[in-house]
Amino acid sequence: MEKFSFDLQARDGSARTGVISTPRGDIRTPAFMPVGTAATVKAMMPESVAATGADILLGNTYHLMLRPTAERIDRLGGLHKFMNWHKPILTDSGGFQVMSLADLRKLTEKGVTFKSHIDGSKHELTPERSMEIQKLLGSDIVMCFDECPALPADRDRIADSMRLSMRWAARSRDAFGDRPGHALFGIQQGGLEKDFREESAKALVDIGFDGYAVGGLAVGEGQEAMFGCLDFATDMLPVDRPRYLMGVGKPDDIVGAVARGIDMMDCVLPSRSGRTGQAFTRHGVVNIKNARHADDPRPLDEDCTCPACSNYSRAYLHHVFRSQEMISGMLLTWHNLHYFQELMAGMRGAIAAGTFDAWQAGFHAQRAQGDIEPL
Numbered sequence: 001m002e003k004f005s006f007d008l009q010a011r012d013g014s015a016r017t018g019v020i021s022t023p024r025g026d027i028r029t030p031a032f033m034p035v036g037t038a039a040t041v042k043a044m045m046p047e048s049v050a051a052t053g054a055d056i057l058l059g060n061t062y063h064l065m066l067r068p069t070a071e072r073i074d075r076l077g078g079l080h081k082f083m084n085w086h087k088p089i090l091t092d093s094g095g096f097q098v099m100s101l102a103d104l105r106k107l108t109e110k111g112v113t114f115k116s117h118i119d120g121s122k123h124e125l126t127p128e129r130s131m132e133i134q135k136l137l138g139s140d141i142v143m144c145f146d147e148c149p150a151l152p153a154d155r156d157r158i159a160d161s162m163r164l165s166m167r168w169a170a171r172s173r174d175a176f177g178d179r180p181g182h183a184l185f186g187i188q189q190g191g192l193e194k195d196f197r198e199e200s201a202k203a204l205v206d207i208g209f210d211g212y213a214v215g216g217l218a219v220g221e222g223q224e225a226m227f228g229c230l231d232f233a234t235d236m237l238p239v240d241r242p243r244y245l246m247g248v249g250k251p252d253d254i255v256g257a258v259a260r261g262i263d264m265m266d267c268v269l270p271s272r273s274g275r276t277g278q279a280f281t282r283h284g285v286v287n288i289k290n291a292r293h294a295d296d297p298r299p300l301d302e303d304c305t306c307p308a309c310s311n312y313s314r315a316y317l318h319h320v321f322r323s324q325e326m327i328s329g330m331l332l333t334w335h336n337l338h339y340f341q342e343l344m345a346g347m348r349g350a351i352a353a354g355t356f357d358a359w360q361a362g363f364h365a366q367r368a369q370g371d372i373e374p375l
């Protein structure tokens, strides 16, 4: 069986471009992963997600273990078959979402017990159970089970949490076992504290993983603090393995993270915003519900080749949003995912060409112009 591997092809400053190879297909990096929480990227057919240029999706262990359950998905042939997405899938460990969504959580050395936010049923997640669930789902890239405190938190709390996550990382590695063609990623923790990030990175490298995530960021610390942390945190991770920044982000967050050596990211923003009438464009965010679009026959972005921009006017997008028609979320989600993938493709090309600084200047200049003037 083809192995999981990472081929780093070019570097420009700290930014990198390459290809992650898996038996289910290649992932071009820097890569943006749309989020398919409940075995669907909301409002999108899987073939439409692929058409935007996505090489990989993210699935959520917490949601899928509760409904329809990992065991049922396994019986039905695994998550790829179940949701009709045959490219790579990365699953999170469930740890972060238990902490943010579940009721009556109880954290011990062994793991977390909690009540489902759906029906109140009681469940347990441990490193071993998280590895079992992600295996039942058939995930190509499996994440270690970890815990992360909301920021700000005091140093003792951050250190205790990080060290617990490192013990869980070792248990995750043991439970994952040897699965050719599948990858296990470790997750660096340590808040914004340089010494804890260093300690965490060393612990993970000692255990040994196929890739390394920077966890515990994008939890309310703000962009400046996040970039400040990435300035040192990314360099602590092995150069020859993919680096994944979890839960990021807005387009300018993504560009800044890539500039600091990140290879993979995921975020619900393009799909969630699509359903609330927000479109991401080269000129910044456009609120389609704004009355100024009501008579505007122009597309959202004249240079975008997505179906929403190729075939529909701002006036139509405004109308279907105001009328709460389903096509509104469908078209804006498609546009947003297309925009995010174009952004990644642009960065990959610029890094390969050694022109990433100029590309970044152009990115920021276009955004500074703002949206087109009203007619």
Ligand SMILES: [Zn+2]
Binding pocket: 300, 301, 304, 305, 306, 307, 308, 309, 310, 335, 336, 338
């Ligand atoms: Zn578009």
